[in-house]
Amino acid sequence: MIKTKFIAAFAVFILHHHFIAATEIFVSPKGNNQNKGTKEQPLASLDAALRQARELRRLKNPAIKDGITIYLEGGVYQLEQPVFIRPEDSGTAQSPTIIKSLGKEQAILSGGINIQNWKKVTSKIAGLPAIAQGNVYVADVPIMADNVIDFRQLWVGGEKATRAKSTPDVKMDRILAWNKATESCTIEIPKSGLKYAPGMEMFIHQWWAIAVLRIKSIQTKGNQAELFFYQPESKIQSEHPWPAPWISKETGNSAYYLSNALAFLDEPGEWFLDKANRKIYYWPKANQQLNKTEVIAPVLENLVQIKGTAEQPVSHVKFNNVAFQYSNWLRPSQQGHVPLQAGLFLLDAYKLKIPGTSDKAGLENQAWVGRPKAAVEAAYTTATSFQNCRFQYLSSTGLDYQRGNLQDTINGNLFKDIGGSAILAGVFSDEAMEAHLPYQPKDERELTQNLQITNNLITNVTHEDWGCVGIGAGFVKGINIAYNDINEVSYTGISVGWGWTKTINAMSNNRIHANKIHHYAKHLYDVAGVYTLSAQPGSSITKNVVDSIYKAPYAHLPEHWFYFYTDEGTSYFTVKDNWCQAEKFLQNANGPNNIWTNNGPMVKTEIKQAAGLQKSYQHLLKEQVAADKRWEINFYNDAKK
Structure with missing residues (x-):
């Protein structure tokens, strides 16, 4: 009997000792998933470590x-599939799961x-x-x-390369006309000529959004060309009235x-990218040596x-x-991309012959939207957090708390x-x-409730879809957006709310406090910090x-920029003690109070x-991207016009 008790006690000691060590799980790029997960024998992937942690919790040790x-x-850690956390x-408040470097x-x-293995082409390349x-x-x-992998971005030595386009540097041309009946656009043929090629796209600037349209065919007449597009974007682009x-x-x-x-x-x-022949061509800049430089193409749309x-x-x-790096974004290549606002793309939209909906008697259009992919997506979460993390070289949204989020934290990160x-947060509109x-x-x-978004540096974002924002929140409750620095943004710095409605809805008690927003509106207007x-x-x-609002070179209305903009239906807000260079605000179709x-x-200073x-x-x-010297800044004298 004594011997039996001793053996049982020893077994408990061994089991307990093993799991004490396992409360710290180690992973290394040089590890092996057959290892024990100790510091001496690390695992190779976060997936394997999460499984080990999951088993510890299942056994309730x-x-x-x-x-x-x-x-x-x-x-x-080069991912072959997204890390999935279920x-x-x-964990619990007393026993969290922490993932850290x-x-x-x-x-x-x-x-x-x-x-890798770049070679200079010495023979002539047709086309x-x-x-x-x-x-x-x-x-x-x-x-x-x-x-063949498909991608829309290429990073050379940490610098985003330019997907071959028809205009030099930041210059753009102007369309001649848009025919809604034929769903076509007329342009002037450039001096270098224009010939249809598979995969060719049109990027168009329109009010507060852009559109990416896959070109189906080109018909030329004299010095003009008429462009036709694939569905579904062709119909959406020609039918939707805004923008x-x-x-x-x-x-x-x-x-x-x-x-x-x-x-x-x-x-x-x-x-x-020549997908048909499985080749990629690149013209290096003067300071780039391709075989001594890291050239990265994004593959996965989701990382976590x-x-x-x-x-x-x-x-x-x-x-x-x-750090979360190199996410892909393929929707424009597969279905085109025609957003309504803040990067939310239209699934269908059209002008109403007889205005009015159940919520707004005068509404003259309807729209249904989808949500862009994000490098990191979170739905139905409680007390999760991202702190001191780095989100970089991402093709679409960085971090998206989509729905069902309660008391989560995004603090002290670099975007x-x-x-x-x-950052996106909360439901905007369900697709239906x-x-x-x-x-x-x-x-x-x-609902996404009581989300804390604080002390993040957001710099050089929205450079692919100009209509996106630094921080965007839909129907959220109790969100706290405070002490962030947001700069080098193509459109708006912080956008909170959705629906264009004065009707009381799910949103309440949202706080936008002590943020610094500067060098924004680089490309699009109808805009505000x-x-x-x-x-x-x-x-x-x-x-x-x-x-520091940029003078956007192709703004639809050059004066239509603002520091603060409470748009349609905005109600029950206190707007107080905000500093800006001039009292240039817009209160458009606001509600009460x-x-x-x-x-x-x-x-006060x-x-x-x-x-x-x-x-x-x-x-x-120290990570902040410098202001773009190619753009001028709107100053007070401009604001008085």
Whole structure:
């Protein structure tokens, strides 16, 4: 009997000792998933570490009562599929799951692939402009699952290369006309000529959004060409009234450029993907040596998916000091891209012959929207967080808390070099729900509530879809957007609200406080540093600093820019003590009970100085992208016009 008790006690000791060690799980790019996950024998992937942690929780071992920490050794983890975090991975307030970099070197979760073995092309390339002949390099495009990988961005030495396009540098041409009946656009044929090529696209600037249209055919007549497009974007682009192509004798028609054809590869820094022949061509800049430089193409659209349910949310999973890099964005290549606003793309939209809906008697159009992909997506979560992380080289949205989020935190992160919005939050419209209807779910667990977005540096974002925003929130409740620094944005800095409605809905008690927003509106107007929509009782915009609005070169209305813009239906807001250079605001079709107090250049200096990153986060400012010297800034004299 004594011997039996001794053996049982020894077994418990061994089991307990094993799981104590397992509360710290180690992962390394040089690891092996057959290892134990110790520091000496690390695993190779975050997926394997999450599984090990999941098993510890399933077995309810008491050794994890203080939590599980997954340490990622510094280096690149090239993902072959998104990391999926599910309810069974949840921790608790007392026993969280923490995923963090080990040591000073940051762990990088990458959705990209390195393109190597570049060779200079010495023979003539059919279809390449004469100016580029002898200057272009070529490499084989990697194959995945027997298919040539497709991508819309290329990063050379950490710098975004330009997808071959018809106009030089930042210049754009102007359309001549848009024919809604034939769903076609007329342009002037450039001096270099124009010939249809498979995969060719049109990028068009229209009011507060852009559109990307896949060209189906081109018909030429004299010095003009008529462009026709694929469905579904052809019908949507010609039927939706807001925002439509801009036609104006006073300010010029909508600007555009054509892209994705070998014939457009005529400048250093441009590239073209020839999928048919599995080749990629690139004209290096003067300082670039391709075989000594890292050239990365994004492959995965999602890097991390955190997906719970209303009944079982993912809880207490925390990322700390981890980098998320190189996400893809393929929708424009597959279905075109015609957004309504803030990057939310139209699924269908048209003008009503007889105005009026159940919520708005005078509404003259209807629209249904979808949501762009994000590098990191989170739905039905509780008390998850991203702190001290890096989101960079991403083709679409950086981080998206989509729905059912409660008391989550986004704090102290860097969002840089991102094609879409840095951060999105909350439901905008479900795909089956018309975009102008108030959203009030029967189950409040669907709402994104009490999300903290604080002390993040957001710089050089929205450079792919110009109509995206720094921080965008839809139907959210209790969101706190505070002490962020947002700059180098093509459109609006912070946008909160959706629906264009004065009707009370799911939104309330939202706070936009002490943010610093500058060097924005680089490409699109009908814009502001802070922009709101719809009724949001108990909400406030306080002590923010908004400055340095770019003179967008192709704005539909050159004067239609603002520091603060409460748009259609905005109600029950307090707008107080915000500093900006001039009292240039817009209150468009607002609802009741908005209070505006002490906004403009008269705001106290100490309020101005306190906006933006707080002291312990100001080290992030060394990552800030410098202002673009190619653009002028709108100043007070412009604001008085």
